[in-house]
Amino acid sequence: xxxxxxxxxxxxxxxxxxxxxxxxxxxxxxxxxxxxxxxxxxxxxxxxxxxxxxxxxxxxxxxxxxxxxxxxxxxxxxxxxxxxxxxxxxxxxxxxxxxxxxxxxxxxxxxxxxxxxxxxxxxxxxxxxxxxxxxxxxxxxxxxxxxxxxxxxxxxxxxxxxxxxxxxxxxxxxxxxxxxxxxxxxxxxxxxxxxxxxxxxxxxxxxxxxxxxxxxxxxxxxxxxxxxxxxxxxxxxxxxxxxxxxxxxxxxxxxxxxxxxxxxxxxxxxxxxxxxxxxxxxxxxxxxxxxxxxxxxxxx
Amino acid sequence: xxxxxxxxxxxxxxxxxxxxxxxxxxxxxxxxxxxxxxxxxxxxxxxxxxxxxxxxxxxxxxxxxxxxxxxxxxxxxxxxxxxxxxxxxxxxxxxxxxxxxxxxxxxxxxxxxxxxxxxxxxxxxxxxxxxxxxxxxxxxxxxxxxxxxxxxxxxxxxxxxxxxxxxxxxxxxxxxxxxxxxxxxxxxxxxxxxxxxxxxxxxxxxxxxxxxxxxxxxxxxxxxxxxxxxxxxxxxxxxxxxxxxxxx
Amino acid sequence: xxxxxxxxxxxxxxxxxxxxxxxxxxxxxxxxxxxxxxxxxxxxxxxxxxxxxxxxxxxxxxxxxxxxxxxxxxxxxxxxxxxxxxxxxxxxxxxxxxxxxxxxxxxxxxxxxxxxxxxxxxxxxxxxxxxxxxxxxxxxxxxxxxxxxxxxxxxxxxxxxxxxxxxxxxxxxxxxxxxxxxxxxxxxxxxxxxxxxxxxxxxxxxxxxxxxxxxxxxxxxxxxxxxxxxxxxxxxxxxxxxxxxxxxxxxxxxxxxxxxxxxxxxxxxxxxxxxxxxxxxxxx
Numbered sequence: 001x002x003x004x005x006x007x008x009x010x011x012x013x014x015x016x017x018x019x020x021x022x023x024x025x026x027x028x029x030x031x032x033x034x035x036x037x038x039x040x041x042x043x044x045x046x047x048x049x050x051x052x053x054x055x056x057x058x059x060x061x062x063x064x065x066x067x068x069x070x071x072x073x074x075x076x077x078x079x080x081x082x083x084x085x086x087x088x089x090x091x092x093x094x095x096x097x098x099x100x101x102x103x104x105x106x107x108x109x110x111x112x113x114x115x116x117x118x119x120x121x122x123x124x125x126x127x128x129x130x131x132x133x134x135x136x137x138x139x140x141x142x143x144x145x146x147x148x149x150x151x152x153x154x155x156x157x158x159x160x161x162x163x164x165x166x167x168x169x170x171x172x173x174x175x176x177x178x179x180x181x182x183x184x185x186x187x188x189x190x191x192x193x194x195x196x197x198x199x200x201x202x203x204x205x206x207x208x209x210x211x212x213x214x215x216x217x218x219x220x221x222x223x224x225x226x227x228x229x230x231x232x233x234x235x236x237x238x239x240x241x242x243x244x245x246x247x248x249x250x251x252x253x254x255x256x257x258x259x260x261x262x263x264x265x266x267x268x269x270x271x272x273x274x275x276x277x278x279x280x281x282x283x284x285x286x287x288x289x290x291x292x293x294x295x296x297x298x299x300x
Numbered sequence: 301x302x303x304x305x306x307x308x309x310x311x312x313x314x315x316x317x318x319x320x321x322x323x324x325x326x327x328x329x330x331x332x333x334x335x336x337x338x339x340x341x342x343x344x345x346x347x348x349x350x351x352x353x354x355x356x357x358x359x360x361x362x363x364x365x366x367x368x369x370x371x372x373x374x375x376x377x378x379x380x381x382x383x384x385x386x387x388x389x390x391x392x393x394x395x396x397x398x399x400x401x402x403x404x405x406x407x408x409x410x411x412x413x414x415x416x417x418x419x420x421x422x423x424x425x426x427x428x429x430x431x432x433x434x435x436x437x438x439x440x441x442x443x444x445x446x447x448x449x450x451x452x453x454x455x456x457x458x459x460x461x462x463x464x465x466x467x468x469x470x471x472x473x474x475x476x477x478x479x480x481x482x483x484x485x486x487x488x489x490x491x492x493x494x495x496x497x498x499x500x501x502x503x504x505x506x507x508x509x510x511x512x513x514x515x516x517x518x519x520x521x522x523x524x525x526x527x528x529x530x531x532x533x534x535x536x537x538x539x540x541x542x543x544x545x546x547x548x
Numbered sequence: 549x550x551x552x553x554x555x556x557x558x559x560x561x562x563x564x565x566x567x568x569x570x571x572x573x574x575x576x577x578x579x580x581x582x583x584x585x586x587x588x589x590x591x592x593x594x595x596x597x598x599x600x601x602x603x604x605x606x607x608x609x610x611x612x613x614x615x616x617x618x619x620x621x622x623x624x625x626x627x628x629x630x631x632x633x634x635x636x637x638x639x640x641x642x643x644x645x646x647x648x649x650x651x652x653x654x655x656x657x658x659x660x661x662x663x664x665x666x667x668x669x670x671x672x673x674x675x676x677x678x679x680x681x682x683x684x685x686x687x688x689x690x691x692x693x694x695x696x697x698x699x700x701x702x703x704x705x706x707x708x709x710x711x712x713x714x715x716x717x718x719x720x721x722x723x724x725x726x727x728x729x730x731x732x733x734x735x736x737x738x739x740x741x742x743x744x745x746x747x748x749x750x751x752x753x754x755x756x757x758x759x760x761x762x763x764x765x766x767x768x769x770x771x772x773x774x775x776x777x778x779x780x781x782x783x784x785x786x787x788x789x790x791x792x793x794x795x796x797x798x799x800x801x802x803x804x805x806x807x808x809x810x811x812x813x814x815x816x817x818x819x820x821x822x823x824x825x826x827x828x829x830x831x832x
Binding site for chain 1: 407
């Protein structure tokens with residue numbers, strides 16, 4: 001270990017807030033490796049297309065044009081038309097919004113819930129831990145698709161019900177992860193010092209434990225996004241998620257599969273979109289795992 | 301300046317008795333050492349005093365008042381602790397500023413900037429270091445921050461758990477000097493755990509030798525160079541250190 | 549003590565080590581000879597002392613090791629390929645590490661680990677290896693070697709674990725032993741025992757010992773010669789008995805900065821680091 005007495009002083013000019021510097025370091029790291037750069041680009045593309053998608057669309061995604069149904073890809077319809085004559089390219093673009101909505105809502109719901117339950121269970125231990133973990137076990141034991149089916153059957157098929165159903169089964173792994181991390185960190189001296197200063201359990205969890213759990217949870221959430229996309233597509237495919245005429249990619253494959261043999265473009269392009277996004281999140285999650293390694297985070 | 305006394309402190313976990321019966325007194329303003337080998341229970345005693353372990357029976361009193369009867373905030377501003385490992389005692393994601401201002405916020409004190417600067421000056425660190433993070437500090441600098449954190453609530457009693465054993469010799473000298481100076485200036489009472497009798501000899505007035513959770517003997521500092529211990533284990537321990545130090 | 553006319557067992561000239569991707573050498577201009585003696589390498593963290601020890605056994609896969617000479621008897625260590633180093637490590641040059649908790653395999657019993665290490669280098673049957681192991685455990689003063697043979701590392705104390713480590717490393721009759729902070733993780737009373745055992749074995753077998761430590765007292769009492777390292781270079785080299793007359797300001801500062809039993813209660817003299825010490829040392 002080098003003797004940091006020989007470390008030069010930090011220049012006063014680099015006084016950006018720490019989170020901004022950390023974010024910049026992470027992005028630079030990710031861009032250096034082809035796989036994680038791809039993942040980052042996919043995420044960026046998804047966000048950009050969700051915002052400006054409608055400007056790039058060539059047709060109204062809901063406009064039916066039956067005489068032109070099942071047209072092959074051409075100059076006018078880049079990805080061809082579906083069975084109702086709608087432009088697939090434009091539908092794909094509008095569909096990015098739906099995909100982003102699904103991922104966004106699930107992550108925003110699942111992250112905080114899992115983190116809260118996990119850290120509280122890990123820190124307090126005892127009966128609270130047992131009760132919370134048994135509840136987690138109950139949700140963990142449901143296969144997500146089956147629970148979603150049950151949920152949607154009860155409440156009726158719609159995009160938002162599908163999102164809620166996916167969220168219900170996505171939080172337990174996060175909770176377990178957060179609890180495992182909390183168990184390691186709660187024995188450290190800096191937590192003991194915080195207790196000695198009279199910090200309440202609540203304060204310790206929020207200020208000291210959560211920041212240490214965040215890297216693992218973020219990585220897990222990112223990897224989860226790939227699964228969420230696939231689950232949503234699966235539900236859409238089963239007719240339980242987004243309902244027609246919403247241009248959700250899974251639903252597009254479902255309705256198009258009857259015409260698959262003769263009109264390959266109807267299912268291929270939505271399928272490729274799902275594949276690219278899912279793969280992108282997987283690679284991003286992998287890259288984040290290396291980028292958020294404490295040794296990387298601490299380089300300036 | 302406050303005194304402390306431990307009376308019949310005992311911890312038992314299941315069938316394992318960690319501390320059978322620990323009793324000793326520390327005079328106001330004294331530097332009291334706890335010496336022993338690994339597993340002797342010396343760090344456990346410290347954690348009991350700090351109430352990091354709360355499942356002990358018996359009593360610990362400060363100036364006659366039991367620590368269990370003290371309000372938590374009163375305890376915090378009476379007893380503070382400096383830990384052994386400088387790399388584990390500071391939160392890696394908190395800047396020095398956050399580390400020092402947390403206790404001030406919890407106790408709702410005012411004048412944060414002034415108090416923090418004062419603490420930094422007292423431990424000999426430049427005020428600019430407030431915006432540094434632990435990974436930008438050396439071991440000795442981190443330990444100074446840990447001491448500043450302990451000082452910022454103006455305690456009376458400092459518990460020191462092997463404060464220099466993880467540091468290089470040259471850095472150890474600086475930290476020991478700092479601790480001695482602070483005690484002279486502010487009249488702290490120190491309870492210092494150490495396995496190194498040279499450190500105990502340098503800093504302490506009296507010390508207790510512990511073995512397997514028991515206090516074997518309490519001795520004045522003068523007993524070390526001449527090995528005046530009467531209990532056989534204490535004699536053995538001091539002898540080993542003297543042999544280790546002796547010149548060829 | 550080294551016989552003045554004998555050839556050194558280990559000869560190192562101008563050793564420099566740089567971790568790939570770092571701007572500066574971690575170690576540079578290091579030269580020394582080792583005979584049948586005990587050589588101490590002392591330094592603080594970051595001085596490069598452990599790096600030197602590992603470089604001798606070529607245990608630094610991410611570093612470039614350069615030297616004018618790195619000769620162990622008639623083997624040129626610099627040119628030796630990895631597959632040949634396997635015959636050197638543990639057989640001709642052994643290494644004792646700091647903490648037996650981390651250097652012994654926790655899921656294997658102690659005895660079989662030692663026996664297996666022996667059988668890697670010496671062709672013999674399992675029962676022969678076991679017999680040799682038990683004999684060796686006895687020679688490191690483990691009173692009940694048959695029982696300890698069957699214990700797991702977590703069931704033995706630190707001192708005993710370190711003795712088992714010594715047994716493992718000396719069983720193959722190496723010519724050189726590198727001990728990297730062998731007693732730092734041990735209590736004072738146990739330290740002396742372990743050092744006595746190591747001392748006796750090294751003397752009996754005429755082994756060259758390199759003792760790497762941050763503890764000046766230890767090295768002063770135990771070694772014949774001492775090298776003081778600072779920031780990757782050897783700043784002073786002298787006989788252990790003459791440490792009191794050290795010349796280099798770093799050595800003097802280090803000696804003065806330590807608290808001593810019976811010493812004064814005045815503030816300890818603080819080491820003032822001078823940038824002069826970072827300049828290249830003249831190669832001897």
